[in-house]
Amino acid sequence: SSHKNYEEVALIGSGAYGTVYKARDLNNDGQLVALKKVRVPLNEDGVPISLLREISVLKQLQSFEHPNVVRLLDICHGKRLEHERQLILFLVFEHVEQDLATYLLNCPPPGIGPDRIKVELLYQLLTGVDFLHSNRIVHRDLKPANILVTNEGQLKLADFGLARIYQQTQPLTAVVVTLWYRAPEVLLQSSYASPVDIWSVGCIYAELFTRLPLFCGQSENDQLCKIFNIIGAPLECEWPKELTLPWSTFSNFKKTDFEDIVKDICEDGKNLLEKMLQFDANKRIGARQALMHPYFKEYELYPPKYDNNLNNKFNSGNNDDTS
Missing domain, CATH: 1.10.510.10 (Transferase(Phosphotransferase) domain 1)
Known part of the structure; x- marks a missing residue:
């Protein structure tokens, strides 16, 4: 979706990889989100593979809705800065206080x-x-x-x-x-x-x-x-x-x-x-x-009962519960 759906409210901080803003999701009753603006160096054939890999991992993790991992809600593409060989990406996370x-x-x-x-x-x-x-x-x-x-x-x-x-x-x-x-x-x-x-x-x-x-x-x-x-x-x-x-x-x-x-x-x-x-x-x-x-x-807080492993989720051809 477009980053124009998000309105920046305040700067939260900036790190080695980009800047984080507190923003409102205009399509969702102005719900607060954390908008991470990342500049990605483009290689010869476009976006670096390593970044795509990381984003796909983040997306896979979302399917678990794990209570102790911050939610990635959306990923938007911003401008391509051809002269600097960079792409601006917006990662939209849930906002935590x-x-x-x-x-x-x-x-x-x-x-x-x-x-x-x-x-x-x-x-x-x-x-x-x-x-x-x-x-x-x-x-x-x-x-x-x-x-x-x-x-x-x-x-x-x-x-x-x-x-x-x-x-x-x-x-x-x-x-x-x-x-x-x-x-x-x-x-x-x-x-x-x-x-x-x-x-x-x-x-x-x-x-x-x-x-x-x-x-x-x-x-x-x-x-x-x-x-x-x-x-x-x-x-x-x-x-x-x-x-x-x-x-x-x-x-x-x-x-x-x-x-x-x-x-x-x-x-x-x-x-x-x-x-x-x-x-x-x-x-x-x-x-x-x-x-x-x-x-x-x-x-007696034994490790929680959810299925912790992506591999099980994606590789279990046999769904019979034999345990």
């Missing part, structure tokens, strides 16, 4: 209690991440600014425009995540698979308690120092073999007890946080495993 960063800022002291952190925020965050991962999508840029929270307290992941369906064998391209939430393997440019999101979730989890980012580095190297200052030096056997940066650079760091940093966390919560913030991505807990961790056990 605030992001997690704002939500934390506006939460009156003493902040969000441990129970609300567990049941309302962390559980929803992991459920959304589990949904993406079970569809082979890595978000790769999880941070409080692109986790949205409705006035009813529903949490929704946004901005996985960088996510692409990952084939385990295919290393994804470099720099994506805001430094503070970046996993060590991203800082070291050695891997970009799904565990990078769990690291980010761990950083956000700690921040829900302290209301301050856990690791605030100024550069990649400084960020690694901030990380090892808390989780301790990695083992030599865990250090990626292909790096020119030697392990000895960081071998002297000592571990800090998480209880000293995250004051109100319970024993199970601390255990889960440590499992998320493992240096070695292979040892890091997965989203589904995290949802089944004893930390959540008294709520």
Whole structure:
């Protein structure tokens, strides 16, 4: 449909990929939407394949109407800027009142209690991440600014425009995540698979308690120092073999007890946080495993019953229920 159906009301923000406006849908009683205006470089034969792939993934995900993923309502083509070889695209998302960063800022002291952190925020965050991962999508840029929270307290992941369906064998391209939430393997440019999101979730989890980012580095190297200052030096056997940066650079760091940093966390919560913030991505807990961790056990919040996987949806030639 045409972007002229949408009237811009206010600028929400601009990021690496474009500008986001709060807008009204003129065809739909002026309903508020978030309009993301993206400039797409055109290659020789038109729109880049990678973008089309990402849009088709976003569209496929809509069919699930997952409660913890922001809705993509519409995609419109704007002008073709032939002289700049660019196309303007408008992605129309549901409008959500605030992001997690704002939500934390506006939460009156003493902040969000441990129970609300567990049941309302962390559980929803992991459920959304589990949904993406079970569809082979890595978000790769999880941070409080692109986790949205409705006035009813529903949490929704946004901005996985960088996510692409990952084939385990295919290393994804470099720099994506805001430094503070970046996993060590991203800082070291050695891997970009799904565990990078769990690291980010761990950083956000700690921040829900302290209301301050856990690791605030100024550069990649400084960020690694901030990380090892808390989780301790990695083992030599865990250090990626292909790096020119030697392990000895960081071998002297000592571990800090998480209880000293995250004051109100319970024993199970601390255990889960440590499992998320493992240096070695292979040892890091997965989203589904995290949802089944004893930390959540008294709520019996086992992973939701929906069918989580696109592959099942598109590849199930045989619909007989034999289970």
